Amino acid sequence: MQIGNVLEDLFTQNQFMAAMIVNNEGIILSMSDTYMRLLNLPKEKIIGRPVKEVTPNTRVFTVLTTGKAMVGYNWKVNDRNMIASTIPIFKEGKVVGAFAYSVFPDIWDAKNLVENLLSELNMYRDEVDSLYTAKHNFEDIVGDEKRFKKIKAFAQQIANHPYTTVLITGESGTGKELIAHAIHNNSCRAKFHFLRINCAAIPENLLEAELFGYEEGAFTGAKKGGKPGKFELANGGTIFLDEIGEMSLSMQSKLLVVLQEQVIERLGGNHPVRVNVRVIAATNRNLELMIEEKKFREDLFYRLNVVHLEMPSLRKRKEDIPILTRHLIEKLNLRLCTMVAGISAEALDLLGQYPWPGNIRELENALERAIILADMENTAILNTRHFAFLNNRYDFQLASPSQSLKSATQEFEKEVIIKTLNDTDFNIIKTAEYLEIDLSSLYRKIRKYNIKVKE
Template identity: 40%
Template structure:
C-alpha cells in the first residue's frame, strides 16, 4: 500500500472486529484502542510515525479530527448495525433515546420514521458535542419518557452509573471494510496530488527562469531559488508576504486587478535589468492569483550568443567519405589511396585539380577519415567574397571594428573550425594582405579579431585547393612563396575525367539513378551507342559537367532508355571537345576506342546481370536488337579467348 493508514477505535470490540477485517483483506494497517484523550494520544503518535490517514469513530474520531493535520475518516454505521441496535433496545422499552455525536445521530435521524413504523416504537435522537454533555442529554431524554438508550461506549459508561438501560451501537465488518476502501481511495488521490506537487516543485525550483506567484490577496505563494538570486530576497522573507512589500516595480497587483497578461516587459530590480512575463491565474472566470517568470537580460544575451555558435557549428559538417567518390580506375584509386594516407596525419594539404574534379569531396573525405572527423568542417571559397568581407569572415571582428559591424561582434571561421578542419577553396584568389595574415595563423596557431588586440589560440587543420598553377603565381609574385610551401606540405593531384574514362560507366549509372530519383522520372538505362558518345567527349568541366549533362538527358528522355537522339539533343550548345576528328591525335583515338570497347563490354555484362540473363530485356535496355546483342556477345567471347 502507498502511504500508511492507522485505526484508532474507542473500545475493544470494535478493535477486534477491525483487526479481523484487516486480516481478511490482507491489509497492513495498525489498530490502536483508546477513547477520547487516550485515542488522541495514539493518533498523534501515529502521525509522528508517518501515518498519512486515520480511521476512527464517534467522539474519539471528532476529537482526533480537530487536533491532527492529516485526514480522519469516520466509520459510518451500516444499516444492519442500526436495525440490530433497535431490535435489542425494543426489548427494554418502545421509547428509545439515541445519544451520540453528529455521525451517529444523523444516521438514526435519516431512518427514524421507517424504524418507528417497523418496530412500533418512538425514537428520539440528540446530538452531543463533547463527553461532558452525555449525562445532561440522557437526563433530558429520560424526562421525555425514554427508558432505553442507544450510544457508544462513553454513553454506556454514563448509563451504568445512572442505572439506566442501554444498548451499545456495534460497528460491523461491513462498515469497517467500507471505511478501509474509502480511506484507500483518499490515499490514492492524496499520493497522486503529492506526486504532482513534487514534480511541480522540482520544475519550479530547477527552472532557468525566476518564478514568482501570488494568491488573490497579493501574498507570495511561489518564490523559487532563481527569484531569490535575482531579487536578493531569501525565501523565508518573501513567502506569504505582500508582493509589493518584498519586490519593487512588480506590477503583479495590477495584473491581479485587470486580468490582462503583460508579456516581454523590461523591469529594473535594484541594479539588475530583467525581462518578465506576468499572467493572471483564472479558474472558471475568477482570478485566483498571478504568476510572473523573469530572466536577467544579460544572461539572455549570453545564451543567445552561445546558441548561435552551436547552431552555426552544427551547419559546418563534412558529408562525403571516400566511399562516396565513385570510380575504380587506377588513376582514381591511386588518388584515394594517397588521400587516405594524408587523413592519418595532421599536416596541411594542397589539393590541385581542374574545375569540377571534386576537390571539396576529397577535402571532406580526408577530414572524415581523420581524428578530427567528429569536429567542425568549415568550407570557404576565397574567390566568392571581396577582400574586406573575406577578412572579417575568416578572422571575425569585435563590436565597432568598422562601419556596419554587427552589435556584439562576430566569431571568425577559424574560431568556428577550432579542433576541426578549414577548407580554403580557390586559395590562389586570396589577396596578398590576407595571405600575410593567413600565414601567421598557420605559423602561430592563433588569430586576432578585427578591431581587437586579444590573441585567440586555434587548433585547426588547413586543407587548401586551387585549379590554378599556384607555383606559377609564386614566380609571377602574385602568391607568397613562404605561404606556398606552408600549404604544400602534402600535395594531392585530382585527375581530370578525360584521364579516367574507365570510370565513366559507373559515374553515368550512378548519376542516372540519382537524377531519375530526384526528378521522379523512370529511367531504365542507357544505350551502348549513347555511352560511346559520352566516352568520345573530353568533358572539360569534368565530373560536375557530366552530372549536369546527365540531369539534362533525364529531363529530355521521352522513353525509359537514354538513346543517341537524347544525347545529341542534350549536347547542343556545349563546347565541342569530341575526339575522333581528323585533327585528333591517332594515339588518343586508339586509346578512346580501347576504353569504349571495355566500357561497352562492361555495360552489356552489367545489364545482363541486372535482367537475370534475359537477352530480350537487356537488348531493349541497351537500345539495340537482340541479333546485335548476340553478335556482340560472340565477339566478347572471342576476345576473352
Template identity: 45%
Template structure:
C-alpha cells in the same frame, strides 16, 4: 453484473438519452453516473464520434471494431440494438474496451523500432563505408589519388589539392576530414574566389565588438576560429589577396589569430586543406602568390585527375547519378543503351564531373521512355561538342597510341613537368616515361 464489468457499458433509448452508465464508463471517460444519466449522449461527445447513435439508424450490430470516441481515447466497441417484445427498436447497448494504454505502448514501440533500425543502418554504413566511398570510380588514376588522400588523412599535415574545376576537390577535402582524428570537429569550407576582397579579413579572422561601423555589437568569430579543432578548407586559394596570404601564413606558423580591432591573440588548432585550379608555382614566379605560403601549404600535393583522364569511370558515374536523381525526382531509373553510353564516352568533358552530373540531371528530367538512346541524348550536350575520335576513324593500335600520349601529356601537365611525379601518377617507371616522351615527341614544361 453490468455494473461490475471493467469495460465501459452504456445503454441509451431511441432518443439517444442515457439510461445506464456503469463504473467502467465513469473511469474510461471521466464522466460521473449522475452527470450523464437522463441526458442525451451527444451532449458529452461529438455526434460523428458516436457509433451507438449510428447503429440506432442502421440497426446493424457492431462487433470488435476499433473506435476513437475522443482524441485521447482508443476503444474496441461491441454494440447491439435493443428491441421490445413486439420487435420494435427501443434503444441500444454499447460495450467499449479501453485500449488506449495498449495503443500508446504500440506507438512508442513503433517509434523505438524505427529509431533502432535507423541506428543499426547508420552503424552498418559506418562499418561498411569509408568517407572515400563517396568518390566513385575504379580507374587507376582515381584510385591512386584516393590512396594518397587516405594516407594524408591519417596525419595533421596541410594538403594542397589541385585539379581542374568540377573534378571534386571539396569532396576529397571532406573525405580527408571525415577520415582524420578531427572528424568530430567542424569542417569549415570557404571559397576564396567568392568573397569580395574588402571582406576577406573579416571572413577569415573575424572582428571584435565595435571594430568598425556596422559591425555586430558582440563581435564575430572568423572562419579560422570556427574551424578550431577541426579542418579549414580554403577553396580557390589562388584567389587569396597577397595581404591576406601574409596573415594566413602567420596563423599557420603561430597557431593564433587576431580579430579585426583586437589586440589579444586567440589560440587555434586548425588543420588546413587548400585547393586550386591554378598553377601556383607559376604564380609564385610571377609574384602573385607568396612562396613561403605555397611551401607551407604544399606539404602533401594531391592531384585530382580530370574526367578525360579516367574515361573508364564514366559508365559507373552515369549510372550512379541516374540512380541518385531517380530518387530525388521520384522517377523510375531509365536504362541506357550502349550507343548512348558511347556518346558520353566521346565527349571531352571540360566541366568534368560537375558537368557530367548536370547533363545526366537534364536527361533524367526531360528524357522520355524507359531507355536513354543516342537520338534523344545528343541535344543535351553543348552545340559545339568537343568529341574524341570515333572508333571508325582509327585502328585499335592508333587509338591506344593516342590515348597513351594524351594520358602522359595530362600527367605532365598536372605535375607541372615533374617527371618523377608524372611517372608515379601513371604507375610506370621514370625510364619508361622518358622513353615514351621521346617516342611521342612530347614537349615537357620545365618544373
C-alpha cells in the same frame, strides 16, 4: 470614431485578454467576452455581482486595500492556467476600483508559442550544423582508373594525419571539394566543424574579418559583441579554403602567419587565440605559374603544399565514365524522384567521345538533363536522343553545298577551334589539349583563320 467606444470594444472584445473592472467594494462593473467565456457563466450572474461570488480566490481586495498593483501572478479559471495582473484605479488620490487582466488567456498559449519558437530555433540549429559539416565520404568518390585510385588511397591515408595541410588542385568539377569532405569525415576531426570559405566569393576587405573575426568596434558597422572568425568556429575541425588562387597577396601573408604560428587574432583585438585547425586548400589555378607571375607567395605555397592531391580531369580517366554514370544516375534518381534504370551502350559510347571540359560536374548536369527528358517521355533507359544537346558543340552546316572539300574542311576546322575556345573560356592550353594538337599549331591556325582571342 469615438476613442471611448474603441477602448470599450478593445476591452470587451479582445480575444487575447481576459479582463474585468470592479468598483471599490468589489462589485463587477464590466468584463471582457473572453473572460465570461472562460468562466462559463451568463452575463447576469457576473455584471453587478460581488467578485467573491464569481471568483472566490480573487486578489482584487488586496489591491483595493493596499492601492498597490499585483503583476504577473498565476491565476487559474476552471482548470485553465493564466498569468494575471490587477492594478488599482485611482480618482483624486483615492482607490475607486481595480482592473484585473491576463495577457494570455491561457498560459498554454504562451507555452505553445515558446514550443513553436524552440522548434524553429532547432530547425535553424540543424541547418547551421549542416552548413558546418562535411557531407561526403570516400564511398561517394567513384573511380577505378589506376592513377585515380592511387590518389583516393593517398587521401584516405592523409585523413589519419589530422595536422597535415593538404593542397588539392585540378580542373573545375573534378571532385576537389568532395575529397576535402571525405578527408575531414574520415579523420579524428570529424566530430568538429568542417567550414568552407570561398576565397573568390568574399570581397577582399571582408575576407580577413570572415577568417579571423573581429572585436566590437573594430570598424564602422562591426556587430555588437564582435564576431568569431571561421578559424575560431572550425577549432578542432577543418577549414577548407576553396579557390585559394584568388586570394590577394596581402591576405596570403596573413594566412601564412596563422599557418606558421597556429594563432589568430581578431580584428581590433589584442589577445591572440591558439587554434587547432587542419587547413585544406583547393584551386583550379596553376599556383606554380602564379608564383612566377608574382601573384602567389612562394612561401605560402610550400606551407600549403605539404601534401598535394592532383585531381585528374575526366578526359584522362574516360574508362571511369560508365561507373560514374551509373553512380550519378542513382544519385540523381533520388534527387529528382525519378526511376531511370540505366543507359544504352550507344549513349555511353557518345559520353565517352565527349571531351568534358567541365569534368564530373558537367557529366552530372548532362545526366540530369537527360534524365528529365527521359522521364517526360516515360523511358526507363537513357539513349543517345537524350544527349542530343552534347552534339551541338560540333554540329554545323556547310555554308554552301558546292564548296570544295578543302574549303569545307578549313571551315569546319575554324568552327571547331572557335567552339572549343569558347568552351574553355579562351584558355589556349586547354583548347590545344582538347583538340589534341600542340600549342604552336593551335597558334598557327588561330592566325591563319584570323580568330579573335579574348585577352
